Amino acid sequence: MADKHPISLTQCTTPNDSSELGGLENTENTWINLAKRASGLYIHIPFCFHKCHYCDFFSIANADHEHKRFTEALVNELQAVGPHLEAIDSIFVGGGTPTLLEYSLLERVLSTIKNVVPMTSLVEWTVEANPETVSESKAKLLAASGVNRVSLGAQSFHPNLLKELERWHDPENVLRSVSLLREAGIGNINLDLIYAIPTQTMKMLEVDVEQLINIQPEHLSCYALTYEPNTPLLTKLRKGEVERATHELEAEMFGYVIDTLRSAGYRQYEISNFAREGFECKHNVMYWENRSWWACGPSASGHIKGLRWRNVPRLRDYFKQNPLPPVLDVEQLSLDRQMGEVCMLGLRLNRGMPRDTVERVIQQSNDHWREDVIQKYLNEGLLAWVNDSLALTKKGRAIADMVIGDLLMQDA
Numbered sequence: 001m002a003d004k005h006p007i008s009l010t011q012c013t014t015p016n017d018s019s020e021l022g023g024l025e026n027t028e029n030t031w032i033n034l035a036k037r038a039s040g041l042y043i044h045i046p047f048c049f050h051k052c053h054y055c056d057f058f059s060i061a062n063a064d065h066e067h068k069r070f071t072e073a074l075v076n077e078l079q080a081v082g083p084h085l086e087a088i089d090s091i092f093v094g095g096g097t098p099t100l101l102e103y104s105l106l107e108r109v110l111s112t113i114k115n116v117v118p119m120t121s122l123v124e125w126t127v128e129a130n131p132e133t134v135s136e137s138k139a140k141l142l143a144a145s146g147v148n149r150v151s152l153g154a155q156s157f158h159p160n161l162l163k164e165l166e167r168w169h170d171p172e173n174v175l176r177s178v179s180l181l182r183e184a185g186i187g188n189i190n191l192d193l194i195y196a197i198p199t200q201t202m203k204m205l206e207v208d209v210e211q212l213i214n215i216q217p218e219h220l221s222c223y224a225l226t227y228e229p230n231t232p233l234l235t236k237l238r239k240g241e242v243e244r245a246t247h248e249l250e251a252e253m254f255g256y257v258i259d260t261l262r263s264a265g266y267r268q269y270e271i272s273n274f275a276r277e278g279f280e281c282k283h284n285v286m287y288w289e290n291r292s293w294w295a296c297g298p299s300a301s302g303h304i305k306g307l308r309w310r311n312v313p314r315l316r317d318y319f320k321q322n323p324l325p326p327v328l329d330v331e332q333l334s335l336d337r338q339m340g341e342v343c344m345l346g347l348r349l350n351r352g353m354p355r356d357t358v359e360r361v362i363q364q365s366n367d368h369w370r371e372d373v374i375q376k377y378l379n380e381g382l383l384a385w386v387n388d389s390l391a392l393t394k395k396g397r398a399i400a401d402m403v404i405g406d407l408l409m410q411d412a
């Protein structure tokens with residue numbers, strides 16, 4: 001383990017009111033003790049080549065002049081907190097597009113992670129990449145640094161659909177990137193697919209899924225295009241400039257993705273995620289199991305045992321480190337709300353929630369109110385007990401948002 005770094009976390013928290021920290025004193029020791037409980041580490045690199053119009057992540061295009069200063073700030077943050085992260089199982093470097101950083105800056109980030117974060121229990125280290133940013137040297141750098149999983153945004157193999165998404169990579173670059181990553185020794189690759197894109201037909205989806213399977217990634221994340229608030233895509237939809245896929249077509253596409261990937265040897269283990277045996281994303285499973293993680297980088301959100309917070313998003317504010325950045329939205333969830341999140345996340349997993357977790361959820365819900373909701377959905381065949389776990393049925397998965405929404409919070 002790396003040497004302890006003397007840190008002052010006085011600027012780490014904005015609240016002076018300790019109630020926002022669940023009654024804990026807002027001191028350096030409090031935050032260090034929280035960091036010690038994290039089992040995952042998320043690091044946000046907020047730069048992109050272009051801002052895709054459907055994207056609601058915090059990402060900035062055309063800011064190459066900020067990359068160097070950002071890298072130094074992130075390194076400071078990692079050096080301050082990294083040594084206190086004692087039991088990290090997984091690291092996820094996401095964005096944005098982490099591989100947009102030039103080689104020397106990417107190397108600085110990765111070597112800092114390697115040097116300051118204790119690696120003894122680490123099993124998975126993922127870096128997100130876009131196909132156009134993977135070069136031979138960067139692929140080798142990732143592998144040599146200890147990264148063992150790369151997540152690539154393929155999205156579609158149809159240039160006109162990529163254009164609909166405002167993604168500008170050449171589909172050929174997906175194949176090129178995967179082969180560079182394979183040659184470098186990366187044995188676990190995820191490809192992202194988006195479906196229900198305006199103008200997309202079933203035939204086009206079939207071609208996309210076939211191409212993905214031919215590449216033989218270990219993992220696939222397949223999401224229907226969503227129209228998020230405050231995105232240019234939603235504005236275009238409202239102005240009638242794009243036509244949204246119908247619910248029927250979206251459901252048909254989802255069913256096709258599930259059936260075809262199953263036949264090709266990919267197990268659906270979460271509503272939108274599919275993997276070959278043993279290649280489920282451990283970092284994302286950590287989120288769905290509602291475990292604790294620390295977050296570095298602007299706008300990154302952390303969660304430790306019901307306490308949530310978010311680093312400031314604006315780079316100008318993020319650079320005001322001491323040595324950690326100021327945080328926003330610190331919130332200690334009530335026990336009832338925590339149980340709602342356990343349901344919201346746990347039911348996304350196909351294996352569902354173990355019986356002892358369900359019993360805890362019921363016990364810790366106000367007046368045990370979730371017991372009646374669970375029973376109602378068991379009676380309606382939307383939930384079922386499978387291998388002593390409570391899971392959505394196939395019928396329930398089709399309307400997962402409604403079932404999960406009803407378990408998240410009690411009606412006012």
Ligand code: SF4
Nearest residue numbers: 048051052055095096
């Ligand atoms: S590349 Fe990804 S993170 Fe960047 S703008 Fe597009 S969708 Fe958002």
